[in-house]
Amino acid sequence: MQNAIFADKSILATLILATIVVFSLPLILPHITHEYMVYHVLLHMVTVLIAVLLVIISSIAYYRSRSTRMLLMMMALVALSISEGIDFLIIVNALRFTTTVPLLNAEVPHLLILLALVFLLMGVLRVR
Secondary structure, three states: OHHHHHHOHHHHHHHHHHHHHHHHHHHHHHHOOOOOHHHHHHHHHHHHHHHHHHHHHHHHHHHHHOOHHHHHHHHHHHHHHHHHHHHHHHHOOOOOOOOEEOOOOEEHHHHHHHHHHHHHHHHHHOOO
8 A cells, every 4th residue: 555655646746735735724724714815825825735746746757867957956846845835834924033034134935936046047057
């Protein structure tokens, strides 16, 4: 049974995404009654789910190919997932502290998106 779950990538991805949704429900439910806030929360929730799904797919691709280009793409998607996760936690008021880097006066999610873009650029421009 365990080998069947890990052999079928769609089942594994569905299990991971369902786990994220279940654990996010307590964070989403207080915002259900807010007319416009619920859409903002759901937008961030969907972006987190898509980012995590892309990390799973890119991890499998890197495991199969073991190429530097795939590693850089995977790292870009990991940075994007972390950034979206932090944004989601900020939107639902789960993070009460500031996420600003004092020296740069920039928010951590924006720096992670910049890091993701740098990884993508390195992966695309990588010459063998």
